[in-house]
Amino acid sequence: MGNTIFSKIINREIPADIVYETDSVLAFRDIKPQAPTHILIIPKIEIPSVRELSGKEHSQLLGDMIDAANAVAKKEKIDQDGFRLVLNCGANAGQEVYHLHIHLLGGRKMNWPPG
Ligand code: 5GP
Numbered sequence: 355m356g357n358t359i360f361s362k363i364i365n366r367e368i369p370a371d372i373v374y375e376t377d378s379v380l381a382f383r384d385i386k387p388q389a390p391t392h393i394l395i396i397p398k399i400e401i402p403s404v405r406e407l408s409g410k411e412h413s414q415l416l417g418d419m420i421d422a423a424n425a426v427a428k429k430e431k432i433d434q435d436g437f438r439l440v441l442n443c444g445a446n447a448g449q450e451v452y453h454l455h456i457h458l459l460g461g462r463k464m465n466w467p468p469g
Pocket of ligand 1: 359370371382383384385386387394441442448449450451452
């Protein structure tokens, strides 16, 4: 098992700054942070992107990822000032790692529209 760098992080084959973990999800700091807080929330099972999400089981998993994002935002003390969740899907969105992940960004004012 394990096609991407994130699978290696799940399996502890390569190091990461893990900040939160449950039975279904893992959260760790992005190696190239784009904000004072930049954390990736990933499912422990391999799903390449949003495109492959369907059905109740995946809805539950996505719910777990959002719960994790809220818990981490609170832990990082960015929940009150606000934060941004980003899910890049496919080439035009700039997805680099084909293991589903939510970017949790905070600690500074965000711009809109995104680049
Ligand atoms: P994407 O562009 O696919 O939405 O985002 C992938 C993210 O994964 C990027 O922000 C990138 O910096 C991060 N990343 C890539 N490789 C590693 C790694 O080995 N460790 C960590 N912690 N983050 C990584």
